[in-house]
Amino acid sequence: MLQELEFQVLELYHEVDRAVTAYQAATGLNCPGGCVECCFSEKVEATVLEMVPLAFHLFRTCQAELILKRIEKEHRSHQCILFRPDLSSPESGGCSQYPFRALICRMFGFAGNIDRNGRPQLARCRNMPLQDESGKTQEDIESEAMPLFHAYGIAITAIHPSLGTQRMPINEALHQALAKVGLILDLEIVPVATTEEIDLPPDSPATTPSQPKRKAA
Numbered sequence: 001m002l003q004e005l006e007f008q009v010l011e012l013y014h015e016v017d018r019a020v021t022a023y024q025a026a027t028g029l030n031c032p033g034g035c036v037e038c039c040f041s042e043k044v045e046a047t048v049l050e051m052v053p054l055a056f057h058l059f060r061t062c063q064a065e066l067i068l069k070r071i072e073k074e075h076r077s078h079q080c081i082l083f084r085p086d087l088s089s090p091e092s093g094g095c096s097q098y099p100f101r102a103l104i105c106r107m108f109g110f111a112g113n114i115d116r117n118g119r120p121q122l123a124r125c126r127n128m129p130l131q132d133e134s135g136k137t138q139e140d141i142e143s144e145a146m147p148l149f150h151a152y153g154i155a156i157t158a159i160h161p162s163l164g165t166q167r168m169p170i171n172e173a174l175h176q177a178l179a180k181v182g183l184i185l186d187l188e189i190v191p192v193a194t195t196e197e198i199d200l201p202p203d204s205p206a207t208t209p210s211q212p213k214r215k216a217a
Helices: 002-027 048-060 064-073 103-107 138-143 149-159 170-187
Strands: 083-086 089-095 112-114 120-122
Touching: 002 048, 002 103, 002 149, 002 170, 048 064, 048 149, 048 170, 064 170, 103 149, 112 149, 120 138
Parallel strands: none
Antiparallel strands: 083 089, 112 120
């Protein structure tokens, strides 16, 4: 059942967030203040499974129909539909659904891959300095226990091999997740937990405004 997968994905997100926070504390790495360059990228990808918790949240908060229409209207663009620009400064802003962001959004800049010599190599964001204020070098940073993209990719696939393997543009992944969750909610009479009952990843509560309720089929 998709709702069971939702809880499993959120548990994995908790684990990822803990690993990234520990790595940031050990290395001193942080995103530059106000930088949202990664949000403008059209190369951000996710699996459908990663978007399932967000799909449930959007139905619970009556935003699903609006998001579906936006994705369909802007289908030629792969820039993440969830980015909300700052009206006073279009080059800044943030994620409108931060607690439900995908794996790449949680890990980018603070995770790496194993190189040909079997050593972890940081996939560093180009906007991050090579050396932080404490004087740590790239070698120092990579010597810490680094979260690995491959490891968490395997973990998401293990939850559901069909929905958790294929990566695609993030808007397409969200569109498919919304379609699957919407079908389940239409066909089954199931108690859908409220946002308050879901154990969300910490630090950023869901505060997006509600939209008109989804019409019955």
